[in-house]
Amino acid sequence: MAATADRLKVTARSLKVLREAGLSGGLADGVRSAKMVKTYGPFAGIIETAALRDADAVAITDEMGDLTFAELNARVNALARGWTEAGFGRGDVVAVLCRDHRGLITVLAAAGKIGAQTLLMNTGFAKPQLADVAHREKVSVLVYDEEFSGLVDAIDPRVRRYVAWGGADSAAHPDDADSSLERLIRSTSSAPVSGPPQPGGLTLLTSGTTGTPKGAPRGKTSPLFSAQLLDRVPRRRGETCMLAAPIFHGTGLGQAVLSLALGNRLVLRRKFDAEETLRAVANYRCSVLVVVPTMLQRILALREEIRTRYDTSSLRIVFVSGSAMAPDLVTRALDEFGPVLYNLYGSTELAVMTVAMPEDLLHDPRTAGRPPVGCSVRLYDTDGNQITAPNTIGRIFAGSNISFSGYTDGRGKEVIDGLLSAGDVGHFDETGRLYVDGRDDDMVICGGENVYPLEVENLICGHPDVDEVAVIGVDDPDFGQRLNAYVVPVEGSAISPEDIKDYVRANLARYKVPRDVEFLDALPRNATGKVLRAQLIGGAVK
Incomplete structure (x- = not known):
C-alpha cells in the first residue's frame, strides 16, 4: 500500500511539472501525444504531434536555414517511406555518424517510424572503434557526413550507405550522389506513413575512454520521463534553445527530444565554436544554452572584449552535463551569466540521477544537487x-x-x-x-591512506595560474600507488611543479600531494570532453 501511495504521489507531481512546462495542454492533447509516441517512438511521435500543434513554428535552425515542424515531419515521412521501399524495417540497425544538423534529427525519427534500431556513433571515433562497434551491433544502414568518408571505409561494404552532409565545411547536401540522403527524401512521397508493429529504439554508446565503447540500449521510456528533466530545470514551451552539446551524447539527445516536445526552436551548429555559440545566443535571443563542461570552459576562456560583444541576457538556463564540473568553473559561470546554471549528474545507462540548480551551486559549487x-x-x-x-x-x-x-x-x-x-x-x-x-575504481591507496583524485583535481583547478588539470593514480614501488598531476597552465604563467605541490600541501593532507607534476599544452579529450586518462598514463601526450 505504501509503495502504491508513493507511486501515485510521484505521478501526481510529474503531471504537475508537465503542466507547468506546457507539455500537458489538456486531456485530448495528452492522449494524442501519448498515442503518437507509442506508435512511432519518442522522436517521430514528438515531431508528429508538434507538426499538428505547431506546424508553422520553426523546429530547427542550422547552417541550411530554418525548418518548420511541418517541413521536418514531411522529411521524416519521406525518408521512412524511402527506406521501407528499399526493404529496411524492423530488425535493421541504422548507424548514424553525423554532426548536429537537420539530417541527424530526420534520421532518428525516420528510423523509429520503420521500427529500426538507431545506433548513435561518436564523431570522435577512430577507424578500429567504428569497425568494432558496427560489426558487434550488426549495422545494416549507415548514415554519415561526407567528412567521415575516410573512416567509414573500415565498415563492411555490404552495409548500405547514405551521405547526410557534404564536405567538412560545406553548407550544402551532396545532392549529386546516388547515396545522398537528401536525394532520397526529395524523390519520395512525404504522405503520412503507418506505424510499425513496434517503434524503433535507440542505442547510445559509452565514452569508450578505456576501450571499445559499449552499447547501451534505451528501453521503453515512461511517458512521465520528461518530468525528470523539467522538475529541476524549468524549461518552457515556445522558447529557443542553442544546443551546442553533440546529439550522439546523452546530454544532447535528451535536450533535443525535450526541445522538440516543447515546440522549441532548436539552434544547431555542426561544429562547436565558443564565439559562434555566443553569437547564436545573441542573434536568436536563446533562453536555453546546452553545453558540456569543456564547451563552457572554452566560452569563459574567450577574452572579455569578445564575451561582452554579445548580449546573452536572454539566457534563463545554462544547462551543463556530460562530465564533472570543477568548482572553479561553476563559480566563473555563475559570475558570467548569473544564477542560471543547472548541472545534471547522469550517465549513458541511467540518464538522470541528480540536478544541481543555481541555489544549490551558490550554496556549494561542488554539489551534484538532488534527485528530480x-x-x-x-x-x-x-x-x-x-x-x-x-x-x-x-x-x-x-x-x-x-x-x-x-x-x-x-x-x-x-x-x-x-x-x-x-x-x-x-x-x-x-x-x-x-x-x-x-x-569507484579511481580510489588510490597512498601509503595506506585512501585518496580520491577528484578532490585534488578540484583544488588544483582553482589555482589562478591553472587552466585545467587531471590527477591520476599510478603504481609506485614504495607506496603502492601515488598521484600524478597533469596540468595545463594559463598562457604566460610561470608556475612551476613545486608551486603546484606547495598549493596542495597548504590545503590538503600531505599524502594527497602529487608526487609528479607534468605540464601539457592541452589534456587529451574525446568528442564529449572527457579526459582520456589512459593516454596520460601511457605517456602518449606531451
Missing part, C-alpha cells in the same frame, strides 16, 4: 548495506524512468534493491544534496 521527481539515489557500502548517515562516502546507485537491461554485448551493471550502479562514489550532506567524490 521519479529518480531514486542511494549509497551502499562494499557489502551492499545502505548508507544513510550524512557525510559518509559510499557507492552511488540510482534508478529512474529510463530502463537499462544491459549492454548489447551481454554484460550488465551491478544492481542492488532495483537500483543500478553509477560506478561512482559520493556522499550526501545534512541537507540531502549529493556530492560525487570520484569514480
Whole structure:
C-alpha cells in the first residue's frame, strides 16, 4: 500500500511539472501525444504531434536555414517511406555518424517510424572503434557526413550507405550522389506513413575512454520521463534553445527530444565554436544554452572584449552535463551569466540521477544537487548495506524512468534493491544534496591512506595560474600507488611543479600531494570532453 501511495504521489507531481512546462495542454492533447509516441517512438511521435500543434513554428535552425515542424515531419515521412521501399524495417540497425544538423534529427525519427534500431556513433571515433562497434551491433544502414568518408571505409561494404552532409565545411547536401540522403527524401512521397508493429529504439554508446565503447540500449521510456528533466530545470514551451552539446551524447539527445516536445526552436551548429555559440545566443535571443563542461570552459576562456560583444541576457538556463564540473568553473559561470546554471549528474545507462540548480551551486559549487521527481539515489557500502548517515562516502546507485537491461554485448551493471550502479562514489550532506567524490575504481591507496583524485583535481583547478588539470593514480614501488598531476597552465604563467605541490600541501593532507607534476599544452579529450586518462598514463601526450 505504501509503495502504491508513493507511486501515485510521484505521478501526481510529474503531471504537475508537465503542466507547468506546457507539455500537458489538456486531456485530448495528452492522449494524442501519448498515442503518437507509442506508435512511432519518442522522436517521430514528438515531431508528429508538434507538426499538428505547431506546424508553422520553426523546429530547427542550422547552417541550411530554418525548418518548420511541418517541413521536418514531411522529411521524416519521406525518408521512412524511402527506406521501407528499399526493404529496411524492423530488425535493421541504422548507424548514424553525423554532426548536429537537420539530417541527424530526420534520421532518428525516420528510423523509429520503420521500427529500426538507431545506433548513435561518436564523431570522435577512430577507424578500429567504428569497425568494432558496427560489426558487434550488426549495422545494416549507415548514415554519415561526407567528412567521415575516410573512416567509414573500415565498415563492411555490404552495409548500405547514405551521405547526410557534404564536405567538412560545406553548407550544402551532396545532392549529386546516388547515396545522398537528401536525394532520397526529395524523390519520395512525404504522405503520412503507418506505424510499425513496434517503434524503433535507440542505442547510445559509452565514452569508450578505456576501450571499445559499449552499447547501451534505451528501453521503453515512461511517458512521465520528461518530468525528470523539467522538475529541476524549468524549461518552457515556445522558447529557443542553442544546443551546442553533440546529439550522439546523452546530454544532447535528451535536450533535443525535450526541445522538440516543447515546440522549441532548436539552434544547431555542426561544429562547436565558443564565439559562434555566443553569437547564436545573441542573434536568436536563446533562453536555453546546452553545453558540456569543456564547451563552457572554452566560452569563459574567450577574452572579455569578445564575451561582452554579445548580449546573452536572454539566457534563463545554462544547462551543463556530460562530465564533472570543477568548482572553479561553476563559480566563473555563475559570475558570467548569473544564477542560471543547472548541472545534471547522469550517465549513458541511467540518464538522470541528480540536478544541481543555481541555489544549490551558490550554496556549494561542488554539489551534484538532488534527485528530480521519479529518480531514486542511494549509497551502499562494499557489502551492499545502505548508507544513510550524512557525510559518509559510499557507492552511488540510482534508478529512474529510463530502463537499462544491459549492454548489447551481454554484460550488465551491478544492481542492488532495483537500483543500478553509477560506478561512482559520493556522499550526501545534512541537507540531502549529493556530492560525487570520484569514480569507484579511481580510489588510490597512498601509503595506506585512501585518496580520491577528484578532490585534488578540484583544488588544483582553482589555482589562478591553472587552466585545467587531471590527477591520476599510478603504481609506485614504495607506496603502492601515488598521484600524478597533469596540468595545463594559463598562457604566460610561470608556475612551476613545486608551486603546484606547495598549493596542495597548504590545503590538503600531505599524502594527497602529487608526487609528479607534468605540464601539457592541452589534456587529451574525446568528442564529449572527457579526459582520456589512459593516454596520460601511457605517456602518449606531451
